[in-house]
Amino acid sequence: MNNRSIHSLIPLKTILWLLLVMALSIQVVLISYNHFTGFFTINTVTEFFSRFIWGTFLSYIASLFLAYPNLLLIQFYNDRFPWSASGGRRIITQVLFTVLIGLLIGFLLTTASHLIKPYVEDLIRVYVFNMIVVAACNIVLMTIFEAWIFFYQQSEAEKRNNELVRELSEIRFEVLKNQMNPHFMFNSLNVLSSLIEEDVEKSQRFIEEFSNIYRYVLETIEKHVVTLERELEFAHSYMYLQQIRHGDELTWSVEIPSDLLRRYLPPLSLQLVLENAIKHNKIEKGIPFNIMLSVESERLIIMNPLRPKISFNKSTGVGQTNLKKRYAMISKIEPEFKLEKDHFVVSLPLINEEHV
Template sequence: MKRKGFIILLWVTLGTALFFFLFFTKEKSFHNFLITLLISTMYSFILGLGNAFINDFLNKKFPWSETTGMRTVLSVVSIIIGNFILVYFCNYISYVEIQKVATAEVFFSKEYTTRNWFMINIALLISAFLHAKGFMEELKKTSRKEVVEQKLIAKSANAQFESLKNQLDPHFLFNSLNVLSSLIDENPIQAQKFTASMSKIYRYVLEQKDKELVTVENEIEFAKTYCDLLKTRFEDSVDFTFEVKKEDYRRYVVPLSLQLLLENCIKHNFATSSRPLVIKIFSDNDTLCIENNLQAREQMKESAGIGLANIVQRYALLTKKNVFIEKSEDYFKVKVPILSDKPNSNSVKTDNENGSYEKARKRVKELKSFYANLICYFTVIPFLIVINLMTSPQNLWFYFPMLGWGIGVASHAFQIFGVGESWKEKKIREIMDKQKNRNNGNLR
């Protein structure tokens, strides 16, 4: 028993001693008070420590959280037998040894049976209350433990998901710059068009990469723009077909999944004008399919390991539906699930503390998104300026992506630091405070 339990037993001993001394003792003397205190101490500590020992023993051997049914039966049996023995022992010491109002033969006769059973019933009620209290405390501990474990699991999954999403940003930028470098030598005019479109696409990447899911419609529109970039480079060597059902447009997929899968098709297959690579994007039975005719490259470049594995892992963290891969001698197909609803990851966080945490986390995400956009701007634009001045100094085309992307960065900054949600909340709070002060003034 813990220190708190001993303190409670001491207060119970003192309270019962005073109660019986004041209301049931005829001769009020110090000697009688000591006897009453001794008897109260005996009952309180023997019954208290006995039941505490039984409860602690059962908690170790048969915890409530693991063996609830068996523990209930054992608790009932143990408190009946235990209190029967303890009460008879305390009554025997009290009546025979301390007060000396009965002999051993009289105590075990019918004369004291009713009195003993009355004391046993009181002890059973108190003991049942204490065991029920212990059960509730154990239930609360188990519930708290489960909540903490679920939060840890959720945080771990969220951290893993964030790690997977953060692969997309540098991965896309790296591959896009590689394509641009190739185009500069092959076709400078097409490189200019590619650069102008890349800034628009990269903006989408920055906006969507922090989301768990996006609509099929948004992903298809982005994929079409990305396909235009690929057509800029490969011209008639690649061909794209989109046959997605209109009713699936309002459903959800993992963001940038199409871009990664389209990129895989280009990376793992060769494409020529005589043997074009045909890529089909269509919906089929709650899945979004990306299929291409198989024209595998003989010599593959070393892969970064990002792409299909990334999509599979992100879906695994969001749903039980699987990503399917089909491969034959003629074609390669990937099926990603189309989800009807967004997962509600914040349903557990309903109290004020978690609400504040969610607002803070959202604000941090917004700041991270802006600074990522700003860093990429000051990384890519100087690179484009150098390429422009080295290849065609008479034709300064870098102004277009610099101004277009710069306007986007300025708009992003104005949204975060100017008229964003935080600014709205501040204004609403100021208006409410003014109204509250005005009402208080009227009341005075």
């Protein structure tokens, strides 16, 4: 069993209110039953309130004693025998333990009550009656707890799902906005304008690769993951445009085993890393700027020289944050961003097909 608080199942305030309502209800039923069956008749209003207040107090104490082991039992079963995997086995054993807890608490509380204020009725009969009542009440209490936890968890899961949908929509919007960046389009069109005058054949390929970029964006923006193979094809189109713009100084190399090309990652994640490498570093004439792609321990490694531009607009890290959020929706493994000597290294987890 893990060591999280049992109040993570039901808040303490909710538990106390549930137990109070239950204690009051039990006393109304018990006093009415005892009176009309002749087990214990009540002749005056004072006697009724005395019995009601004392009984409610005892019932509340009993409920408190029952609540804690019940919640521990639920926590144990949730960890070891969840409903989805062991429903039938859980019902049988949980009911059995619930009855045993009720009988034990009923015995202890009856003994304590008798020591404080001795019963005038037949003691064995009182023990049997109280133990059965407490056991029955414990089954009701356990049912209430399980029902409350079920509906609460369903509500929280739905709320979390809605939050994830909203976050995903925001992330997709940011990704799409980034791809439709007017600076990128303006620079690309400027390059194209120059190419048309200088090299018609190269300008035609530029147009093809430019259209491939936006076709890929529209095809994958609604997807959670794409294959590494498709992402690399897109990266080739993107890097072609950047190499035309920056010249021979910008190069990139890819050393990835073919058997890993069917692994998955969020769409446009590789392009985001490549874009940041180019945008935040100086690419100077005569000084090669090589971006290296490789794989280590089932992670895509993107490494680039660290030559930061002098800029008054400090990077906000929004791209990295969005990338982490996108990975969080499909995997428990996070991307990593770190400095290694004079290089910046990004490590993107490659997801197996069975985890998609």
